[in-house]
Amino acid sequence: DDKDLDLNEIEKNTSEFSRRLLQKFINKDYYERDVYHDLMPFKVKEILLIANLYDAYSIEKEGRFTEHILGEYHKLNLTSMPRITGISNPDDALELMKKKHFDLIILMMGSDKKVPFELTKKIKQNFPYRAVYLLLNNDFDVAFLENNKLSTSDFDKVFVWNGDSKIFFAMVKLLEDKTNIENDMKVGVVQAILLVEDSTKYYSRFLPTLYNIVLEQTQRLIEDVSSDELYKVLKLRARPKILLATTYEEAISVFDEYKEIITCVISDARFPKNGKLYPNAGFEFVEYVRKYSEGLPVLIQSSDSENMKKAFELNAIFINKNSESLLQDLKGFVTYHLGFGYFVFRTQEGRQLAVARTMKEFEAQLKQIPDETITYHAIKNHFSLWMMARGEIEIARITKPYKVTDFKNPAEIRNFLLKVIQKYKVEKERGRIVNFDEDALLEESNIISLCSGALGGKGRGLAFVNTLIYNFNFSDIVPGINIRTPKTSIIGTDEFDFFINRNKLKQVIKSETDYNITRRKFVDGELSYDLVKRLKIFLKHITKPIAIRSSSLLEDSLGQPFAGVFETYLLPNNHPDIDVRLQQMMTAIKLVFASVFSPQARTYFEAINYKIEDEKMALVIQEVVGNQFAQYFYPHISGTAQSHNYYPIGHMKPEEGFAVIAIGLGQYVVEGEKTFRFSPKYPKIEVCSLKDTIKNSQTEFYSINMERKNPDLMEGEGASLSRLDLSDAENHGTLKHCASVYDADSERIDAGIDKPGPRIINFANILKYEYIPLAKTVDVLLGIIKEAFGSPVEIEFAVDLNKSYKNQPSFYLLQIKPLVGSETDYNIDESKIDKSKILLFSEKSMGNGKIDEISDVIYVDPTKFDNSKTLEMTMEIEKLNAKMLALHQKYLLIGPGRWGSRDRFIGIPVVWSQISNAKAIVELSMKDFPLDASLGSHFFHNVTSMGVGYFSVQYYSDTELIRWDILEKQEEIERTEYFRHVRFNEGLTVIMDGKKRLSMVLIGK
The missing domain is CATH 3.40.50.2300 (Response regulator)
Structure with missing residues (x-):
């Protein structure tokens, strides 16, 4: 119950409420x-x-x-x-x-x-x-x-x-x-492994592997102990210790101190000696070791394969640090043969009846073993001890206080144990990631892991969302609406590694330049048998359309988030033959894997100086939110919301955020189409003028075409989608609470669609008249998630207005991602700026800090701009960007209208990879060409996450400016039909004040 959080204070201090709620959540687990x-x-x-x-x-x-x-x-x-x-x-x-x-x-x-x-x-x-x-x-x-x-x-x-x-x-x-080794040497026989490694990256990889081996050894020791093993386990005090040295001197000191108990040495070839990195430090150390012991197992690992010969000369094993099997090789070197015990059900005489290796087997055996065996183990308290050993802490806590005398007969003990296990299993899985099990139910309240490995950025965010939603009673905070997540499963990154290796795709990735051929070869590959089997079982439980989403290690992560670079596939999932549906799903998975190596992804990785081979792909499989209307499937509302508003108006504050919503599938929103923008804090305030509201009102929407039962996914992400007119939505009955009517006579917009006239999508019944508490829901969730991330965030969501669960409409949180680049600690003192040096000034900018690596400007020649030719402009800037990328030169990009728009008539419809080397981007309006900022789209998200300066300059502003006269006088590097590339020999300096949202481009360094 979350009522003790003083909910009356929510409106006064959302941040404090969010912090306390999340601290309660952290405490629950810790x-x-x-x-x-x-x-x-x-x-x-x-x-x-x-x-x-x-x-x-x-x-x-x-x-x-x-x-x-x-x-x-x-x-x-x-x-x-x-x-x-x-x-x-x-x-x-x-x-x-x-x-x-x-x-x-x-x-x-x-x-x-x-x-x-x-x-x-x-x-x-x-x-x-x-x-x-x-x-x-x-x-x-x-x-x-x-x-x-x-x-x-x-x-x-x-x-x-x-x-x-x-x-x-x-x-x-x-x-x-490190602390215990002195004492443990005195107490009894103990062994130690010495690891000599100075690289933080590598010893952070090696140590978990080494301790895992030590863990396995202890487990097997337990297994070897006879009859009353669970008691004898408590006597197992000794296990191999692991000692870490990071310099030559430390390695010598540790070895001298503990050489009597060191059973093997694992050493890097190069590490510091006498305060400097020394390439032969490892070999000199091993020579020192060999003076004491010729036969001591020694492993030398190095990135330089030429060191192999030196290692062999010292009677040492060699492994290459660049080897893909590095950790497996390490495991093979340090081989232990011990392990964890299973639960052995016995008679009172000690005769073995059955063995349980897992909790599932334990539960199954518990249902059928004889009464005398139940009594035997209960008397000895074996059940709670075994649970504790396995980390099933809650079950052990509950069962341990009970004695055999507390029950009438063994049958009562059996039923008690089974009930505790079942109840705990349900509670444990609520809001958690559950490993796949054929008996596991796919519920909204948990996430099924179909394959091991990292979850990826998107998967991790979803897991966090799932835990938040299903561990708090949000109905106390936002009554009248269900806050939910769709049924979700995750395929961990291990499958990606397996798929690449099994199908020998590394050479394809390195050498193939035609992305279509790459996609075909990926589709021809085979997924693991276990995953295919699990996918088929998964499909038996899902009746709605499904989304196959990318979740790479970097994607939506806190350090370097980006969006829309990889692919997402929506499948109708309604073919009568389950094997056909399975084939569709597998094809979609393979195509998402292939998208890691698309030209767009490669360009992005190059821009952030990240090795593409280091990227790994997990996948998120979600049930699509919505309902079927005629042959089409879509939600009533989709949207995104950001906790930081880079372009607030009136008395709105940047930290209050904003939201963008539309009818239909979310692709329409994230691709930057015509959507409705509002403030979650002040949803009744009109953000746009009447004229702009009418002009920018949504006219079309996306849906899944359910008649395309077997779409050709090689056509791309839109293979199963249909773009429909608003009149279709009205026929489906989905406009009722989302649209209004423009009355030309009175020049006003009236909520509802009872009258004839142009339909305007402004969600007035929902935002102004609160048919559902959408704005409050968005506001509360943004506050909580922002507090949890410690940085501004973006959420994607969908709304089902049908009153199903609890007879209420439902708000589905689909994903969360961090927004970086919103720091506000750089201050511009305008009084100290030399006005003659100003090339550009913007009062509505995004970014913070100083950029002094730019000398080049690529801009659209205002005299040549024609908004019917923006596709041609896209091709030109892509070529110019490629040249700058090859030269490793950043540049300032200036152009009219909205960069990244999918509507080519309101801006240049580039994708991020086509302008990836721009370090600052300027959107400007012209006399007869207004500006609608690029907000809520994947494009805009990537700009913010890359730390790229982003400015708007309005034609009619009295203060904002671009000095076209200065630009025209600069050295021309290249001219195309629509663009000029010029260079400032004295360089340029970009300064950005995140707090005031002011930015300037100054001539000179």
């Missing part, structure tokens, strides 16, 4: 951890995680934190597990540390890179002996540290997350091993 008897001298019991709330959530969900981290923690120790306190405010963290002891402090690097460095100095000043780790989000953060030469000496260690939460387990264990 504070409900049992701490058991501690067998070892030092255990990390209390961890302080300092991160924005979305990062904290991502750690939990992306790697299935409870399953993979704490579950593994139980399996290894069966004793104690750390409690994690998540906090987002640095000052609150320092206050908390004064009141409570934490064994480990983890600072996560978010969008503000300075915070962890400033905070750790304060921590070390006040708490010098506390272990402080820095956790980087991904390899981009590693590059950021290196490029900015930021010292990490204040941190005890730096790690990279990269979406795998097992790094947390490794971080904790590494600290424990």
Whole structure:
């Protein structure tokens, strides 16, 4: 129940309400951890995680934190597990540390890179002996540290997350091993693995793998213990320790100290010696090791294959760091033969009756084993102990207090256990990602994982949304509407890797230049047997159309989000033959995989300096929101909303956000068509004039054509779609609450469609007269998700006005993505600007900071502009952009109308890849050509996420300007039919004040 959150305060302080609601959500997962008897001298019991709330959530969900981290923690120790306190405010963290002891402090690097460095100095000043780790989000953060030469000496260690939460387990264990090893050597026989590696990226990959091997060893030890194994497990104190050294001197010191217990060495070839990176440090260290032991197993790993010979000369194994099987090779080297025990059902005499390897098998066996076996295990408390060992904490908590004498007979014990397991299973899966199981029900309240691997940016966002929605009672906050998510499944990135390797597509990717041939070869490939089998079962549970959406590692992620670069396919899913539907789905999956290597994607990756081979693709499979009307399927409303409004009007504030909605499928909105824009805070205020509202009113919409039962997906994303006229929607009865009528006599727009006259899509019944609380729903969700991400966000949604569930209409949250590039800390003091140096001035701009790498301007010649020739202009700018890309030169792009519009008559209909090397973009109006800003579209999202300056200049403004006279005098590099490319020899400087939304382009550096 969320009523204790003082809902009366929502209107007054949405941000504070959102923060408290999310903190409650974080606490729910992090504070409900049992701490058991501690067998070892030092255990990390209390961890302080300092991160924005979305990062904290991502750690939990992306790697299935409870399953993979704490579950593994139980399996290894069966004793104690750390409690994690998540906090987002640095000052609150320092206050908390004064009141409570934490064994480990983890600072996560978010969008503000300075915070962890400033905070750790304060921590070390006040708490010098506390272990402080820095956790980087991904390899981009590693590059950021290196490029900015930021010292990490204040941190005890730096790690990279990269979406795998097992790094947390490794971080904790590494600290424990370092602290415990002296004691454990004295207590008994213990072994150690020495890893010598200075690269944050690589040891963050190696350590989870090594600890996984150690985990497997402990599991097999447990299996080998006889009859009363669950009690004997508690006596297993020793396990191999892992020691990490990052320099030559540290490696020598560690080896000298612990050489008696080191069982193998894994060493990089190149790492620091005497304070400098030394290419032969690894070989010299191994030579030192060999003086002590000729036979000690040693593995040398290096990116330089020529080091193989040196390794062999030292009787060491060699693996190449660039090898795709690096971790498998590492696993093969460090081979252990121990593992976790299964539950063995026995008679009172100890005779084995059955073995349960999984919870599913345990539940099945529990239904049929004899009464005497139930009694035998209950007396010994085996059930709760086994549950605890497996990380099934809640079940163990409930069952442990009960004794056999609390029940009348064994049948009661059996029924009690089965009920607890079933109830917990339902609760556990609510708002979570559930591994595929033939018996698992596909519900809105959970997400089915059809294949292992990372979820990708979009998948992670959806998982977060799902957890939010199904763990809070939103009806207390926004009554009168259901807030839901569509039925969703996710295919993890492992299938993408498998598909590429199995079908030998790497060479195709490298050498094939014809994208159509690439697509065909992908379609001809085969998916894994397990996935195909699961897809068929999935299709038996889905009767509505389905969407196959991309979810790459970068897409919609917090560090480098982008949108619309990859493909999405909508399938009618109504062919009578399930095998045909299965084939359609598989083709769509393969085509989304292929879209990673499209020309558009390649251009994007080149623009952000990202290796395309590092990108991996997960997929999201969603039931499409909507209903069937005649032969067409679509929702009443689709839309996007952003928590930051870059172009507010009147008394609206940027942080209050805005929303854009339309009738029909969401493609119409994200492609930048004619939509209706409103403020979630002030939905009754008209954003546009009467004239503009009529002119920009939606006239068409997208739907899925259900008569195309077997669409040819090779035609592209629109193969199953139909573009319909508004009159079709009126015939379907879907305009009732969405449209109004323009009365020419009174020059007014009247809500509803009872009168004859032009239909205007302004959603007046919904926004002005609150037929449903759409604006409030959007406002509340934007506030909560923005707080969770720690940055501005965009959401996509759909609305079904039909009153079905709870006799209420439903709002479906489809996806969330971060918006970057909205910082507001750069200040422009206009009084200090030399007016003669101003080339361009805009009062409605987006971006923040200073750009001084531009000397070139490519602009549409105003005297040549013709809005009927914008397709030709698109081709010209694409060629000019390609030339600039080849020269690695950024440029300023200027043109009339709306960049990225799908309506070629209101702007130049480019896609992002066609102007990807522009570092600043200007939209301008002309005397007879008004400007409608590019908001709510994939194009606009990519501009914001790339940190590209984005300005509008109005023709009739008294203050905004472009100095055409100066532009015309510059050195002309190239002229096309419609464009001029000129160069300023003295260079240009772009300055952007995000808070005031002012921007200038100044001549000179």
